[in-house]
Each structure stands twice: as structure tokens, then as C-alpha cells.
Amino acid sequence: MTENALDTAGRRAGSPATGGVGPSPVAGLPPGSGGRPPRPTLGRRAATFADSLWRPALVLAAFVAAWWFVAAREYVPNYLVPTPGQVWETMTGQWSELARHTVVTLYETVFGFVLAAALGLATAVAIAYSRTLDKALYPIVLFAQVIPKIAIAPLLVVWFGLGLTPKIILAVLIAFFPVVISGVAGLRSTDPELLDLAATMGAGPWRTFRKIRFPNALPHLMAGLKVAVTLAVVGAVVGEFVGASEGLGYVLLLANGNLDAPLLFADLILMSAIGIVLFVLVEIAEALLIPWHASRRAGVSLTTS
Amino acid sequence: MTAAPADTGTAIGMSGVTVRFTSRRSQTTALDDVSLDIEPGEFVTIVGPSGCGKSTLLKIIAGLVTPTSGAVSLRRRPVRGPQKEIGFVFQKAALLEWRGARANILLQAEMRGMDRALAARRADELIEMTGLTGFEKALPHELSGGMQQRVALCRALLHSPPVLLMDEPFGALDALTREQMNAELHRIWRETDTTVVLVTHSIAEAVFLGTRVVVMSARPGRIIRTFPVELPAHRDYAQVMSDSRFDRLATDLRGLLGSAAANH
Ligand SMILES: Nc1ncnc2c1ncn2[C@@H]1O[C@H](COP(=O)(O)OP(=O)(O)OP(=O)(O)O)[C@@H](O)[C@H]1O
Numbered sequence: 375m376t377e378n379a380l381d382t383a384g385r386r387a388g389s390p391a392t393g394g395v396g397p398s399p400v401a402g403l404p405p406g407s408g409g410r411p412p413r414p415t416l417g418r419r420a421a422t423f424a425d426s427l428w429r430p431a432l433v434l435a436a437f438v439a440a441w442w443f444v445a446a447r448e449y450v451p452n453y454l455v456p457t458p459g460q461v462w463e464t465m466t467g468q469w470s471e472l473a474r475h476t477v478v479t480l481y482e483t484v485f486g487f488v489l490a491a492a493l494g495l496a497t498a499v500a501i502a503y504s505r506t507l508d509k510a511l512y513p514i515v516l517f518a519q520v521i522p523k524i525a526i527a528p529l530l531v532v533w534f535g536l537g538l539t540p541k542i543i544l545a546v547l548i549a550f551f552p553v554v555i556s557g558v559a560g561l562r563s564t565d566p567e568l569l570d571l572a573a574t575m576g577a578g579p580w581r582t583f584r585k586i587r588f589p590n591a592l593p594h595l596m597a598g599l600k601v602a603v604t605l606a607v608v609g610a611v612v613g614e615f616v617g618a619s620e621g622l623g624y625v626l627l628l629a630n631g632n633l634d635a636p637l638l639f640a641d642l643i644l645m646s647a648i649g650i651v652l653f654v655l656v657e658i659a660e661a662l663l664i665p666w667h668a669s670r671r672a673g674v675s676l677t678t679s
Numbered sequence: 680m681t682a683a684p685a686d687t688g689t690a691i692g693m694s695g696v697t698v699r700f701t702s703r704r705s706q707t708t709a710l711d712d713v714s715l716d717i718e719p720g721e722f723v724t725i726v727g728p729s730g731c732g733k734s735t736l737l738k739i740i741a742g743l744v745t746p747t748s749g750a751v752s753l754r755r756r757p758v759r760g761p762q763k764e765i766g767f768v769f770q771k772a773a774l775l776e777w778r779g780a781r782a783n784i785l786l787q788a789e790m791r792g793m794d795r796a797l798a799a800r801r802a803d804e805l806i807e808m809t810g811l812t813g814f815e816k817a818l819p820h821e822l823s824g825g826m827q828q829r830v831a832l833c834r835a836l837l838h839s840p841p842v843l844l845m846d847e848p849f850g851a852l853d854a855l856t857r858e859q860m861n862a863e864l865h866r867i868w869r870e871t872d873t874t875v876v877l878v879t880h881s882i883a884e885a886v887f888l889g890t891r892v893v894v895m896s897a898r899p900g901r902i903i904r905t906f907p908v909e910l911p912a913h914r915d916y917a918q919v920m921s922d923s924r925f926d927r928l929a930t931d932l933r934g935l936l937g938s939a940a941a942n943h
């Protein structure tokens with residue numbers, strides 16, 4: 375890591391300007407003022423990440439402690455609020471069952487999210503590129519967003535049965551909107567001068583999209599994807615509420631019916647874990663895809679974009 | 680150079696060009712009946728008060744703005760839509776913020792599908808020439824305003840365009856670097872048969888670089904006068920500055936610009 379940084383620093387410092395090449399050589403211009411600030415290395419990024427983590431970790435620990443205290447002293451009966459110990463026992467005791475359901479919900483969520491991202495991006499491109507499609511699609515997208523999607527869930531179950539399909543569709547429906555909105559905003563944010571530039575370079579629409587408009591839209595788009603991925607979890611779980619034979623939403627209903635508070639809590643924790651893990655994955659993808667953007671806001675907390 | 684045959688006739692022709700921008704609230708006449716013919720290999724500099732339509736004029740030649748009326752031709756072909764046989768330096772550097780300096784320069788090659796090795800070699804030459812060595816990988820926000828402009832200049836020169844349109848390319852440079860860049864641009868122009876149109880606010884720059892200086896009036900932009908620059912084709916910065924012809928022309932220009940701005 376350090377060796378790498380030193381290496382690049384060395385290369386930067388090397389090869390001083392050697393003056394012009396023609397008959398009237400102009401002396402090398404003053405070679406700037408030293409180097410430029412180093413790009414944050416992976417190690418430094420990990421350090422900032424750890425730094426951004428300890429405060430929420432502390433709050434979380436305090437919360438768990440308070441929970442433990444309240445539950446252990448039975449200020450609230452245990453059938454309503456179990457102790458963290460009980461939850462832990464349930465989690466480990468029924469792990470194989472829970473893991474199976476987690477995988478189902480995870481699958482629905484990821485499938486739905488990926489579909490929503492693809493469809494959302496395609497829609498955003500259509501809206502950003504065509505005035506006609508903008509006028510035709512935008513109101514419909516907006517209208518689709520206004521319909522309470524949770525209310526559609528029963529209908530989807532009637533149409534597509536108890537399998538995974540209605541859950542995935544619901545996840546797509548919920549996650550779709552933020553992708554479209556952020557995609558359109560990103561694609562529209564291209565500096566008109568850059569498009570002029572592309573035109574004087576004789577580049578066709580595809581090259582302009584690939585080299586200018588899409589990369590330019592990425593920061594917006596990634597922000598939308600982060601919202602979308604957390605919403606996709608909601609979609610999948612709501613779908614399971616309405617009619618399912620597996621998945622964390624199904625387990626939740628079951629636990630609720632049996633007044634099995636420890637299982638209910640364990641289930642909630644797993645649902646949240648899915649959301650958090652997927653969110654972090656999207657954030658890592660963001661850091662890899664648009665390091666230039668991250669380095670612009672270097673020093674700013676990693677989790678707020 | 681690109682395989683441009685020895686040009687005859689006009690490189691850039693504008694006749695009776697008027698541009699009106701209509702927005703919901705107002706109508707702006709940016710250019711009013713502008714006619715200008717530029718011979719191949721000429722270096723025309725344009726000066727005029729802020730907002731008089733200089734940038735618009737360049738964009739008209741590039742086919743990025745369509746005139747309300749009038750005709751424009753580039754290398755004897757009528758201008759309809761964006762032209763690609765040009766290098767354009769925009770008033771803002773217009774760099775891609777996710778690309779390093781060198782990659783920004785090479786955008787020109789990628790968009791045109793130029794030969795990679797050739798483009799890379801040329802990019803390195805230009806980087807060295809403009810004093811950007813050591814900053815090849817720096818992102819635009821890590822560069823100073825002047826360096827960003829130099830990157831934009833390199834990008835416009837990469838494909839050795841027969842026509843170069845430059846909109847205040849050295850506005851953000853310090854005086855010394857500006858002189859050096861002027862000398863460098865003068866050398867490039869002299870050694871190639873490039874036709875250059877350069878917009879500037881600096882009278883010294885306009886006279887040092889130009890074979891002709893075009894003075895525009897405040898809005899609506901008209902060409903008030905065109906001055907031929909009677910200085911040798913091969914110019915040395917210090918020599919030009921102490922030349923009496925330079926002084927006379929600069930004084931004339933200053934006077935004319937002063938009255939043009941006063942009419943505003
Ligand atoms: N796209 C546009 N829409 C509406 N008005 C415009 C547009 N572009 C330019 N104008 C107007 O046209 C006039 C000329 O603008 P232009 O940018 O060509 O001026 P300029 O001479 O380059 O000024 P400066 O020296 O400050 O760069 C201005 O009044 C400006 O407000």
C-alpha cells in the first residue's frame with residue numbers, strides 16, 4: 375500500500391518539462407507547484423470507513439444495553455419484548471430454517487432490484503433522449519408511483535399465485551421509481567457545452583452516451599440505486615405478507631400469530647441485515663465505479679451522499 | 680496534418696448572419712447582420728465588449744448555433760449542423776471531471792475513432808508543449824483553472840484540425856504563462872496551414888496573434904471594423920511588444936473598444 379503510494383509519487387515527480395519542440399523553442403513552462411494531493415488509498419478509505427462506523431456502533435450498543443435492561447428486568451413482559459439472549463438463542467437454534475427463509479427473501483429482493491435497475495435505467499434513457507417519450511412516459515411513471523403499491527399486492531397474488539413472481543414484481547414496482555427519477559436527473563445534468571463538444575468531435579449518439587452522458591449520470595444514478603435497494607426489501611417482504619409459504623415476511627406473520635416474540639425479533643433483525651448488506655454492496659460498487667466522485671468529497675462521511 | 684489539400688478560396692464565410700435568441704420573457708439579438716470572410720491560413724482575432732456575441736459567432740461557424748438568417752460556410756461547404764473538421768476551445772474548459780488530464784485530451788481521439796498509438800504520441804507531445812507534464816493523471820478538480828484551459832487546448836489540437844476556433848482560451852492564465860502559450864500557439868499556426876479564429880479580451884493578445892483583428896460593437900453585435908495587422912508573419916513576443924506598429928494598433932483598438940463599450 376505505502377510502497378504503491380510512494381511509487382506513484384516518484385513517477386509524478388520525475389521527467390521535468392523539456393521545452394518546446396519547434397524552431398523557436400519556448401522554455402518549459404513552470405512545472406506547476408509541486409504535485410497534487412494523493413488520491414485516497416484503499417487503506418485510508420478503510421480508515422475513514424472505520425472512523426465513520428464507531429459512533430453509530432456506540433449508539434447501537436447503548437440501545438441494545440437499554441433493551442437488555444428493560445427486557446431482563448421485565449419492565450415489559452417477555453412475550454412482548456424478549457431479551458437479546460432469547461433472540462440470540464432462537465436465531466442460533468432455528469438457524470437452518472431461518473437461513474432458508476432469508477435466502478428466499480434475499481433472492482426476491484436482489485432479483486427485483488436488478489430488474490428495477492435495468493428497467494428504470496432504460497426508461498430514464500428513453501425519457502431523457504426523446505421529448506415524445508418524455509411526455510408519454512413521465513406522467514405514467516408518476517401515476518404508477520402514486521398508486522399505493524402495497525395495495526396492489528393482493529391483486530398480484532391473485533394473478534401470479536403464491537410463488538416468487540408476485541414478490542419480485544412488487545419489489546420491482548417499488549424500487550423502479552427512484553431509479554428512473556435519479557437516472558433522468560443524471561442524464562439531464564450533462565453540461566450542454568459537453569454535448570456541443572461531442573458534436574464537434576463528430577461522435578454519434580452512442581459514443582456520446584457511453585463516454586459522456588452515462589458516466590456523467592452515474593453519481594445521480596448510484597444515489598437512486600441506494601434508495602432503490604432498500605425499497606426492494608420492503609417490496610419483497612410485503613409480497614410475502616400477502617401470500618407466501620416461505621420467506622422472512624411469511625415467518626414474521628407466523629411468529630406474530632404464535633406470539634413468538636423472540637422469533638419475531640430474530641426475523642426483523644435478518645430483514646434489516648439484508649437491507650444493510652445490499653446497501654453496503656451498492657456503496658462499494660459506487661466507490662469502484664466512480665472513484666473520481668468519491669475523491670471529490672473525500673473527507674465527507676461515506677454513508678451520506 | 681490531416682490530408683487537407685491546399686485550400687483555395689475562403690475557409691470560413693459568413694454573410695448577413697443575424698442571430699436572435701427568443702426566450703419566454705425577452706428577445707435578444709446577439710448578432711446583427713455580420714459578414715466576414717476568412718482566407719485559409721488566416722489568424723483572425725475577435726475583440727469586443729462582454730455579451731456582444733463573440734461566443735455565439737464561433738458557435739455559428741461550428742454549426743452549434745443556427746443563425747436566424749444569413750449564410751455560413753466552412754471550407755466552401757454550407758454549414759448545416761455541427762462541423763467536425765474543427766477544433767473548438769470553449770470559454771469554459773468543458774472537461775470530463777472523471778477523466779485525468781491525458782484521458783481528457785484523448786477523448787478527442789476516442790470520439791473520432793483515431794489511431795490509438797498515433798493519438799497517444801501526439802497527446803504526449805502536446806502535454807509537454809503546454810507544460811502539463813507531471814499532471815497527466817490529475818483530475819480536472821485537481822488542476823488550476825489555467826491548467827484546465829491548457830488541457831482543453833491540447834484536446835482541440837490533438838487531431839490537427841484545419842480550422843481552430845478558440846473562445847478566450849487563455850483567459851485564466853497568469854501573464855507569463857499566457858505569453859508563453861501565445862508564442863506556442865503562434866508557432867503552431869505558423870508551422871501548419873491552420874485557419875484560426877480566436878476570441879479574446881486582451882488587446883495585446885489580439886494583435887500579437889492576429890493577421891487581422893475584428894472589433895465588434897456592444898449588443899446587438901456588429902462588426903465595427905477590421906484591422907489588418909502589419910507585423911511580420913514570424914513574430915517574437917518581445918520584438919512585437921516594442922514595435923511602434925504594435926503600439927499604434929493597440930491604441931486604435933483601445934479607443935474603438937472604449938467607444939463601443941460606452942455605446943452599450
Ligand atoms: N443560448 C442562449 N439563449 C439565449 N440567449 C443567449 C444564448 N447564448 C447567448 N445568449 C445571449 O446572446 C448574447 C451574446 O452572448 P455571447 O455568449 O455570444 O457573448 P460574448 O461576446 O461571448 O460575451 P463574453 O465576452 O462575456 O463571453 C448575450 O446577451 C447572451 O445573453
Ligand SMILES: [Mg+2]
Nearest residue numbers: 733734770846
Ligand atoms: Mg463568450
